Amino acid sequence: MPGNNNRFLGLVELVNSNSEDSRNKTTNQILHDAFGHRLNDWISNNDQWSFLNDNRACVILRDxxxxxxxxxxxxxxxSAFKEPHYHLGQALPLVVTAGFTEFDDQKSDLALAMQEAGIALNQAKQSANLFQIFSGQEATDLGDESELLEELERALAQNQLQLHYQPKVHASSRTLIGAEAIVHWHHNERGILPPDEFIELAEQHEIIKPITRWAIKSAISRLARWPEQLSISLNICPTLLLEDDMLCFVKDALTAFDVNPARLNLEVSENIGVGCHELMLGQISRLNDIGVTISIDKFGTGSSSLAHLRDLPVDEVKIDRVFVEHMLVSSRDYAIVKAIIDLAHSFSMKVVAEGVDSIAIADRLKEMHCDILQGNAFDDPLPAEEFALEYRT
Structure with missing residues (x-):
């Protein structure tokens, strides 16, 4: 039991284990055992840990x-989990992430500490970081957050989530080339909620996975109704790239709706190449190999290097709106946008600029040889039916 000298409580999760997959029960047991051995090697003599389930452990770090x-x-x-576990000559990666919170005599509520560590863990998983420390800013009111999460789970079950589509146009001809699919919540009482009111919460919890799978399948089914020359892009969370069946899920959906994989564009975080495991990069490569196009989202805001850009199997980069919106009045933003366009083209990648909210910005981006434009200068995100009427899809 925790005592007054305990300073930090943490949750450590083996994120590449799937305890619900009966086909891999033997492998999961091997991973579980190796997970425990590595934890024992990691902790100090005064520390304490125990399993909460097959792939998650609670640790108390003393002193x-x-x-x-x-x-x-x-x-x-x-360091303890850097090397894979070898079984019968097969290398089994051990991918862990952790969330920590302070736990001392001023914070003796174990349940609250576990909840805080869980929030930090989910944030670490979403950002593809090794660990996160709970600061108190992540959730100012855990009760309200829990209530909203329950509402969101019901919304998914009751088909209250819908994809809205924001057009993407060719920078030179201004012809429609496709759209980004953006999840909106059609709330029974609060009306239509944009993603910034709930997606961050979803990304901190497991519900982001079924939401993203639903979004991918819905987008692919929409592509089946659209003209062949149009594509759809959508953002996926990094943790989905650790799901063993992610590739099969995408392939099966594309096959079921008879959609060319090249028409589906998956946007991944720029930080996907920083400190993430080879499993994620391998998953991206396999998706790219079957023809799905890959885009680096919010490029310029993360911490990737030229080496990461060189090694990532991506087809395009998407310049974040924070640089595009003010590029005509900020010489620094303008220089950043130009540098990203030139850099991406040197790697034979296309460039998408989001946040194009004026024709003046669109015209300047055309002069800079940007390839694709997206923003309110062309249209807001529209429900599928309105998009079909507006663009005759």
Whole structure:
């Protein structure tokens, strides 16, 4: 049991284990055992840990008095799981992520500490980081968040989520080439909610996975009704790239609706190449191999390097709106946009600019040889029926 000297409580999760997949029960048991052995090697003599389920453990780190010391402990956690586990000559990767919260005599509520560590864990998973420390800013009111999460789960079950489509146009001809599919919540009482009111919450919890799968399948079914020359892009969370059946799910949906894979564009975070596991990069490569196009979303806001850009199997980069919106009045933003366009083209990648909210910006981007434009200068995200009427799809 926790005592007064305990400084941090953490949840450590083996994220590439699927305890619900009966086909891999033997492998999962091997991973589970290896997970436990590595945790034992990682913790100090004064620390304590126990399994919560097959792929998640609770740890109590004693005698750690600062976040600096916790970061050192996390670095050791990274080292402990860096090498794969070998079984019968087969290398089995062990991918872990963790969430921590302070836990001392001023915070003796174990249930609250577990909840806070869980929030930090979900944030670490979503951002593809090794660990996250709960700061208190993530959830100012856990009760309200829990209530909203329950509503969101019901919304998914009751078909209240819908994809709205924002057009993407060719920069030179201004002809329609496709759209980005953006999840909106058609709330019974609050009306239509844009994604910034609920997606961040979903990304901190497992519900982002069924939402994203639903979005992918819905987008592919929409492509089956649209002209062949149009494509749809949508954002996917990094943790889905650790799902063993992700490739099969996408392939099966494309086959079921008889859609050319090249018409589906999946947008991934720029940070996907930073500190993430080979499993994620392998999944991206396999999706790209079957013809799905891959885009780096919000390019320029993350921490990737030229080496990551070189090694990632991507077809295009998407310049974040934070640079595009003010590029005509900010020389620095203008320089960043130009540098990204030139850099991407040197790698034979296309460039999408989002946040194009004026024709003046669109004209300047055309002069800079940007390939694709997206923003309110052309249209807001529209429900599928309105998009079909407006663009005769």
């Amino acid at each position: 750690i008095d600062s976040t600096d010391e916790l970061e050192m402990a996390a670095a050791k956690l990274d």
